[in-house]
Amino acid sequence: MFVPCERGGGSASSDFKGFTLLMPAVSVGNVGQLAIDLVISTFNMTKVGYFYTDCLVPMVGNNPYATAEENSTELSINAEVYSLPSKKLVVLQIRSPFIKNKYRPFCQTLLSWVESSKCARVVLLSSSHAYQRNDEQLLGTPLRYLLTPDLEKAVGGLMQELNWKEMEKVAAYPGINDTEKVLHIPGGGITKLLFTESCSKGIQMAVLLKFCSEGDNIPDAFALVNYLNEWLQLIKCEVNTSSQWKIPSSWRLLFGSGLPPALF
Amino acid sequence: MATFFGEVVVAPSRAGVDDEEEARDETPEDREIRRELEKKREIDVLWTWKSAESAADEQLVCSKLIVAIGHNAAAFLSSFILDSVCWEVVGVVKLWNEWCRTTSTTNILLTDSFCLFYRLIADPTVLLCQCSCYVAEDQQFQWLEKVFGCMRREGLQVTILSTCPVADYKTQESTLTLPSPFLKALKTKEFKEHVCCPLLEQPNIVRDLPAA
Numbered sequence: 001m002f003v004p005c006e007r008g009g010g011s012a013s014s015d016f017k018g019f020t021l022l023m024p025a026v027s028v029g030n031v032g033q034l035a036i037d038l039v040i041s042t043f044n045m046t047k048v049g050y051f052y053t054d055c056l057v058p059m060v061g062n063n064p065y066a067t068a069e070e071n072s073t074e075l076s077i078n079a080e081v082y083s084l085p086s087k088k089l090v091v092l093q094i095r096s097p098f099i100k101n102k103y104r105p106f107c108q109t110l111l112s113w114v115e116s117s118k119c120a121r122v123v124l125l126s127s128s129h130a131y132q133r134n135d136e137q138l139l140g141t142p143l144r145y146l147l148t149p150d151l152e153k154a155v156g157g158l159m160q161e162l163n164w165k166e167m168e169k170v171a172a173y174p175g176i177n178d179t180e181k182v183l184h185i186p187g188g189g190i191t192k193l194l195f196t197e198s199c200s201k202g203i204q205m206a207v208l209l210k211f212c213s214e215g216d217n218i219p220d221a222f223a224l225v226n227y228l229n230e231w232l233q234l235i236k237c238e239v240n241t242s243s244q245w246k247i248p249s250s251w252r253l254l255f256g257s258g259l260p261p262a263l264f
Numbered sequence: 265m266a267t268f269f270g271e272v273v274v275a276p277s278r279a280g281v282d283d284e285e286e287a288r289d290e291t292p293e294d295r296e297i298r299r300e301l302e303k304k305r306e307i308d309v310l311w312t313w314k315s316a317e318s319a320a321d322e323q324l325v326c327s328k329l330i331v332a333i334g335h336n337a338a339a340f341l342s343s344f345i346l347d348s349v350c351w352e353v354v355g356v357v358k359l360w361n362e363w364c365r366t367t368s369t370t371n372i373l374l375t376d377s378f379c380l381f382y383r384l385i386a387d388p389t390v391l392l393c394q395c396s397c398y399v400a401e402d403q404q405f406q407w408l409e410k411v412f413g414c415m416r417r418e419g420l421q422v423t424i425l426s427t428c429p430v431a432d433y434k435t436q437e438s439t440l441t442l443p444s445p446f447l448k449a450l451k452t453k454e455f456k457e458h459v460c461c462p463l464l465e466q467p468n469i470v471r472d473l474p475a476a
Contacts, residue, residue, distance in 0.1 A: 054405035054406075057401050057471065057472075058404055058405075058471060058472065058473075058475040058476035059469050059470065059471045059475045060450060060469065060470050060471075060474075060475040061450070061464065061466065061467070061468060061469035061470065062450065062463060062464055062465070062466055063466070064466055064467065066466060072463075072465075072466065073451075073453075073463055074453065075450060075451075075452055075453075077475075096471070099401045099402050100401075100402060101298065101402075102402070249466050249467075250466045250467040251467070252434075252466065252467055253434040253435070253436070253467055254467075256434065257433065257434050257435050257436070257437070257438055257439050258435065258436050258437045258438045259438055260438035260440040260441065261438070262440070
């Protein structure tokens with residue numbers, strides 16, 4: 001499924017042994033994807049390949065991270081992989097929704113690729129419907145995390161130090177039986193599936209998610225990427241960390257074209 | 265979410281996320297139904313240049329492929345390029361989905377849904393495809409693999425013609441004042457020839473079969 005770009009580096013560009021794979025879930029508000037856009041754009045990451053898959057709706061456009069005329073004409077498609085070897089980071093960006101009934105095969109192929117490329121761990125950025133929060137979740141931080149048991153051993157302590165909140169489990173049969181608890185991530189797309197599969201395959205995976213609603217999700221994306229940064233320290237945490245993330249040029253006109261003057 | 269009138273509705277997510285899907289486990293009956301549906305949605309590509317003697321995996325040598333997707337592009341080819349003297353029909357794609365079923369005749373009306381391949385008689389390596397039927401999301405990849413699977417791809421140049429509503433075009437000014445119709449292009453870095461119109465600016469994208 002992974003097709004490396006032809007570059008001088010050859011196989012070196014697709015050697016992700018020990019890297020952290022950062023990827024989004026296509027979820028409510030597209031927050032994970034927006035946050036990934038910020039990471040790729042800020043570090044000017046190099047594209048190292050793409051996924052040739054029939055699981056995502058096809059789309060194509062010109063380089064969404066273009067900064068000048070010269071780099072604006074490289075084609076970009078629905079699932080691409082970028083790398084930043086200096087931070088041992090490899091990033092997958094997904095740009096379109098799943099085709100019906102194809103999200104399971106995608107998850108299986110993705111996790112096989114994670115195992116075969118020997119990534120050390122996976123960080124999944126996601127979101128969940130804010131309106132489905134329970135009373136306790138309405139208060140305090142809207143950010144949550146989840147760790148697979150294998151990663152819990154490695155970084156569980158760090159999460160405690162950062163004072164992060166773990167995603168709460170909810171009753172399987174609310175109102176009837178409150179003892180059986182399950183993980184429920186409404187609006188999270190493939191988040192729950194990827195997480196439970198990673199748990200059973202012994203893959204080190206962390207899920208970072210934010211409760212949000214559809215709308216202008218740019219602030220949510222900033223909140224999520226700053227949350228990620230508290231842990232991975234990709235950029236120096238300063239008073240105003242948000243201003244250090246570079247907004248990509250493709251974020252223009254998110255809500256459509258300009259308005260006709262005759263409207264007023 | 266709560267609407268203005270206070271009723272609670274399930275809002276469709278822009279991200280295309282469908283919660284119902286994840287909760288349902290497939291019964292053998294569901295699986296059977298899904299398999300039958302998948303079979304019905306399979307695409308068949310029938311080539312007339314393949315005789316009974318030719319091997320099943322024999323590939324067509326193709327130097328140029330022009331694909332017209334959608335009614336407007338198909339009509340363009342019919343009006344300005346195709347004629348029965350210079351072009352012959354060499355293939356047809358049969359498919360079904362909720363929006364259309366392709367017609368099985370080659371004597372088509374432009375209002376029909378069809379997907380036909382023509383070959384230039386003077387140079388049989390030049391192919392044209394007129395695809396006025398809607399190819400659904402789950403069929404696009406299949407279309408791609410089945411059509412290109414039959415062609416030798418070395419030195420192949422592909423040109424895709426398609427149309428989109430002006431209202432979908434994102435620009436700083438209003439689309440109302442844009443002189444339309446207008447042309448935009450996307451090209452791979454391997455395409456070295458001159459492009460006859462400006463390239464598609466960010467954040468505009470192309471989807472569906474042309475994108476595939």
